[in-house]
Amino acid sequence: MRTICIVTATRAEYGLLRPVVQKISKSDMLALQLVVTGAHLCPRLGETVQEIERDGFPIAARLPIFTEDAGEPVAKTIARTLTVFDDYFAAHRPDAVLLLGDRFEIFAVAAAAAARHIPIAHISGGDVTLGAADEYYRHCISKMAAVHFPSCADSAARLVRMGEAPGTVFCVGGLGDENIRTMPKMTRRELCDSTGFPLMQPFALVTYHPETAPDAGSPAAQVQALCAAMAAVDGVFWLITGSNADAGGEVCTRMMQAFAAAHPDRAGFVQSLGLRRYLSAMEYAALVAGNSSSGVVETPTFRVPTVNIGRRQAGRTVCANVLCCDADRAAIEAALRKALSKAFAPVAASARSPYNGGNTSEKICTVLQNFDFARPKIFYDGPVPEFDPQRSVLV
Template identity: 80%
Template sequence: MNRLSCKRTIATVTSTRAEYGLLRGLLQKIQASPALELRLVVTGAHLCGRLGRTVAEIEADGLPIAARLPILDETCPDEPVARTIARTIAVFDDEFTAHRPDAVLLLGDRFEIFAVAVAAAARHIPIAHISGGDVTLGAADESYRHCITKMAAVHFPSCADSAARLLRMGEAPDTVFCVGGLGDENIRTLPKMSREELCRSTGFDLMQPFGLVTYHPETACDAGDPAAQADALCRAMTAVPGVFWLITGSNADAGGAVCTAKMQDFAASHPDRAGFINSLGLRRYLSAMNYAAVVAGNSSSGVVETPTFGVPAVNIGSRQAGRTLCANVICCEASAPAIEAALRRALTPRFRQIARTAQSPYNGGDTSARIVKILETFDFSRPKVFYDGPGTGSGRA
């Protein structure tokens, strides 16, 4: 507890543009809460030049940044993940020693966030975890996410399937709050650009039919070659006529730099058919999704957020395998013929009509306000127990 203000200090960590886009509204509400003190810690890709230094988006929103903690090696885009994890644990152990919060709020499943959770758990600092219980079989994030769950004191899953999975993992029911998805809330509440504004902002003609494309490397142990998969996507985009491809950069995972380079080369080689922007930022990204004829790639947003818009989505490969899917999503393998066929189907009037009927399972109403209320009142001093199910009792973990 912050002794001077009698507020709870909630340290919130953001490492990527996508994560910050989801957290943005929640951070503003934490900052406005009379019972909470926001300590915003910025790290990872936000502070990395080769990944767009997206901390500028946070600065533009005017949120107070309490600490900027670099963890990525600018000179080594393919540094082994284990080394980055080790560095991140050390950096955040220093942070939590110098500035001990009442709780650490973390979203998702990336290796950087896992490392932050390890540092917090080792210092016996309670963790509040957003989006636990999800499944992404094609990414190493799968194991990181579930590890964070077992370290967390309170859980904010984004849909009923994920909440039920947390209970099966042994999390006590009174620590699991199915609040809905922050991405869904953003879509419903954030003012979008007009199509004309989007054209001016990106510098591309998006009055024509366009596809929004984000492709990340697969990181499961049996993942294929990211360069070959990115090439397959580029060949498929070339083969599908009548569509301009608006492409964003890949993430900081191993192989991400290769995927980004492939997409940049494709856009440079097809200036009349494609444009590349490393990071669109939240408002431009959601605005682009709103007007897109199709959303393609393997980003979680293609599965989780497109149903709210009712836009067709093509989910490539296995990175998002296991997530709850809606009627607007077509899944395909990461080969050029399969991607081309899926894109062509997604662009048909018949499938567009199917996509419009999609019902998102992630609508929890005022998700961010619900999270804030729980952060204000949850008893973080309670011991964590393993929940064995109804009528079986529970023992301390």
């Protein structure tokens, strides 16, 4: 059996990885080595390891990398993560490491694995997010990876243009799309009871993270603009979730908590909804707003009106249900009103997701079982083939 080490550091990442974790844990060909780190183990960020524990998956290791200092420079966290994971991989060497996305923690894990010559399998490479430092972390991980699982045809083609050989690029579709299609959702009443908020009325699901590009504006000023716009738009309850571990995330979270506390009849705050509640909330929401990748990547499957604020997701494929606006009060308010209008409802309903690859997690597991990780990595300079997430994975 091949031992596949899956590393998860955030609630959003684990939600996407969950079907792959589930299939590997039941596989006769693959052995699961699940390593939990980052925000999952941090009390100030919700300690979301509890969700993994509730799912019952065996956790091979819990490796803390964050301190209680929310303002610690990212470079110091990366350095600590490299050291912690180098020690772990030295003692518990897997056959391959499966990583998702583009966060700095995952970049550090990838660097530690690459330094030990452990093959890397990378999910969601080839994406573009011009408003976040994730942009270069993601592409760095791709260049270290032996095999790639992009979520759509555009990303797959971009990986090949970056020099990744077509035989290592498997356009499998999006795990978020698979979750939406396969995970049983709560009823609306169950969602109300679970959150404690009056969600039988029209409500908006709001998640806002700091922009991390070098020229990004003030996260506090952007959240202040968002809060002012929400206060000005009546007729909707604002269900707000906490921000992430990026620099400025703590400020975003505190301001959102303060907004909910100041408008108890119109807003509620939950640090982390967890996967099932989050997808259930997205299904029933009249609107999704903020700058999370889920607002661009996952909402098209629900065809829910969405407002994507600022530049954090700039460069991603944007579907018909998504309105993009600047991170200032007037622009946000105008976009919220348009998204909630009767005129926009049929536009949102026309959205078609480019991320539907069918049984994405099964395709990933098939490749992990059969891929030749000993093949040398080359820089490919040839033509770019056509990719289709619906094609069968042939190894």
